[in-house]
Amino acid sequence: MNVVVCVKQIPDPADPGALDPNTKTLKRDVKLILDESDSYGVEMALQLVDTAGGGEVTLVSMAPNSEVGGLRTALAMGAAKAVLVSDEALAGSDALGTSKVLAKAIERAGEADLIITATESSDGYTGTVPEQIAELMGLPSITFAKSIAVEGGTVKVQRQTEAGYDDVEAPTPAVVSVTAGVVEPRYPSFKGIMAAKSKPVDEVTVADLGIDASQVGWAGAGQEILEIAAAEEREAGTIVEDDGEGFQKIVDYLAELKVI
């Protein structure tokens, strides 16, 4: 069974960098690492391929400056190869633009029985890319998977809900987004780290994928970032000295809020 995992390489959350006031986006010229939320998808894919007894895991990523730091981590965990889309034309891409690129890159990665993504990235948080990829590729989409099993041509998913989980099935290939914490991502072994250096990373541009550059990046973005500002600091609350009548002040306050 072949599984494609979409992984994002993000600035290290421990050293998150800053927003660029000109482009109003996150500065991404620092060394990028594998988004932790994607490590669950990689682990899930590796387990599925192990269970199936054959096949391989292929990574798909879009990142500036030919960045492979995060891909190497996932390759060291056991993924077989990667497709990296890196192109200056992609700067400023919104979620839909990203999805168009990833969909094409997934096709380039070869026949896949399953496409796994995280629910959302840890630096962007739009949470819409998995569903957009599925729509663009004409595939079923299942979100918030806490466990995945593939039997025959069917993917069976326990889909996390607020109350518990739903059992959901879809024909393969399908796009499934997994929630964080559902599996324990393995530590890359030293042999894995050494082997990762020689695993193939197919680096492609927007043109290689047959995408019109005007459809992606700033040119194709359907959104515009008007302003960025620091979050307001929380204001200190009111402190009431209780002189024996403190309860009345609470009652008055709640009445003012029309709670009572």
Next chain:
Amino acid sequence: MRFAPTEEQTEFAAATGALLADTCPPSAVAAAWGGEVGRHTGLGDGDGRIRAAWDALVEMGVNGILVPEQQGGLAMSLDHLVGVLEECGYSALPDPVADSAGVVAHSLGQCSDTAPDVGAVNDTLAAVAAGSTVVSGFGSSPLVASATTADTLLMFTRDPTRVDPDAPADPAADRVVLLDRSEVDLEPVESVDGSRALARVRWDAASGACVAQGSAASALTDEAFLVAALADSALLVGLGRAMIDLTVSYVGERKQFGVPVGSFQAVKHHLADAALAVQFAEPLVRNAAHLMSGGVAVEAPGSIPTDSRSVAVSAAKARSSDAAKKVTETALQCHGAIGYTVEADLHLFMKRAWALARSHGDSAFHLKRVRRQLLAG
């Protein structure tokens, strides 16, 4: 000469650090404390081991770094191991990675063709890579950390810290053997570091599987002792870094006069001095590992030719022991009274550093060795 770590060595260390951050938090180290000290401090009745961390390290490949490929190892050099050991020190891992993956794997790897009992040597090497715990001891009844949980002990008849350099004993009398834990007599001994699981090992040099004897044993003893001192140095550098990080974090939180105490120059200067001591020790450790891995030394113009490996290791051990001592003093001072309590994590690191600074020769011993070899040259 290049003794900065390669990209691969940096990745090995980073992977080890990430694993230990998850599997070896200070609470796990405290739970590994045992014996009288453990009971007295109320920390626990552990046996000086964190199995989850050890098993994960074995799976990652740490224990086989120096083991030859034929025995299932990675056949790499001490250059690769020191960065990993610094991370073990940084998390205060009590398990004997430095002994099993360092001293034992290196020593046995040296004589995997020549040992009188080649079978036992190669079997033990394979067992080390697969996660067996093998510790080492020098002398007729040495104190050995983690001996009580070891599967096998690699014992050297000669303790290089107890030999008079002006009247060395006959090398022909040296012998190195492998002994099963059931073949030795263990007497638990309290250590300042309650997770050290220290024991006095009484053993019979005529028993066990012979690894080397005579001049070969003498050379192997000297080599193993250098690796042991180097491994301690790497652990001490990691411990020093950890204590500085702990203290910087603490003085950023603790407030006096309405501001964090870390904003006071007196605190900043103390910590800067301590950080400097560790940063000066680390290149010496890397240099010693580079030379011990077969690297070539560059003699500074006009310098005295020496047995550079031996001098480099002694310089590293002296400097890292002194640095660790300096850091413990500073960290304790900057923590204030809380630093004296067993509830604060600092003591886990501090006590390990005290123990390791004296292990395999203290700073004074190694400085004398450096002096003697320079003057002899």
